[in-house]
Amino acid sequence: MSGLARGSDGRRRCAWGVSDPDYVRYHDEEWGRPVTEDDGIYERLTLEAFQSGLSWLTVLRKRDNFRAAFADFRIEAVARFDDGDARRLLADAGIVRNRAKVEAAVANARAAAGMKDGLASLVWSFAPRGRRRAASSLAELPAVTPESTALARELKRRGFRFIGPTTAYASMQACGLVNDHLKGCFVRREVETERRDALDRMLRLCSRS
Numbered sequence: 001m002s003g004l005a006r007g008s009d010g011r012r013r014c015a016w017g018v019s020d021p022d023y024v025r026y027h028d029e030e031w032g033r034p035v036t037e038d039d040g041i042y043e044r045l046t047l048e049a050f051q052s053g054l055s056w057l058t059v060l061r062k063r064d065n066f067r068a069a070f071a072d073f074r075i076e077a078v079a080r081f082d083d084g085d086a087r088r089l090l091a092d093a094g095i096v097r098n099r100a101k102v103e104a105a106v107a108n109a110r111a112a113a114g115m116k117d118g119l120a121s122l123v124w125s126f127a128p129r130g131r132r133r134a135a136s137s138l139a140e141l142p143a144v145t146p147e148s149t150a151l152a153r154e155l156k157r158r159g160f161r162f163i164g165p166t167t168a169y170a171s172m173q174a175c176g177l178v179n180d181h182l183k184g185c186f187v188r189r190e191v192e193t194e195r196r197d198a199l200d201r202m203l204r205l206c207s208r209s
Contacts, residue, residue: 065094
């Protein structure tokens with residue numbers, strides 16, 4: 001799955017995006033489309049951290065369970081989780097029961113809740129500027145970039161756990177800070193327009209804060 005593949009509708013997608021019906025929806029409707037709300041950014045960072053060592057499809061299929069377990073990823077709600085909530089989460093077979101990841105999710109919510117300008121503003125301040133040549137294959141896509149390394153470093157400085165440059169970059173892809181749909185993918189142009197509009201909007205917000 002190094003390049004593009006045609007789906008059942010005849011449209012060309014990134015090949016991973018046609019490998020499973022759940023991937024088709026996620027590829028077409030979510031991946032790379034800008035997320036600019038604090039809770040939405042927190043959800044993607046949390047899910048990417050839980051995905052570490054697993055397939056993304058595993059986490060994607062458990063997403064509704066994660067949302068129920070983590071109060072729909074409302075930062076203020078998760079920040080109030082206590083030891084009882086931690087025990088509840090570790091007993092929940094519907095999610096990934098990993099103590100370090102559960103504890104990190106709660107710690108990260110508390111760190112995000114303490115951000116004066118909000119999590120989204122911080123994360124979007126690390127979005128690359130300008131255009132990047134569209135990749136023709138997955139092999140051309142980076143796993144880590146200077147921006148993701150800097151973002152991971154800043155999040156850790158602010159108290160985040162279980163976030164490294166690779167997880168940070170995967171979150172940047174998922175939240176639309178970068179557009180890694182391959183050249184010729186039918187949604188790439190639309191996603192790029194949305195990304196530029198979101199970047200302009202977030203930069204204006206940051207300049208006024």
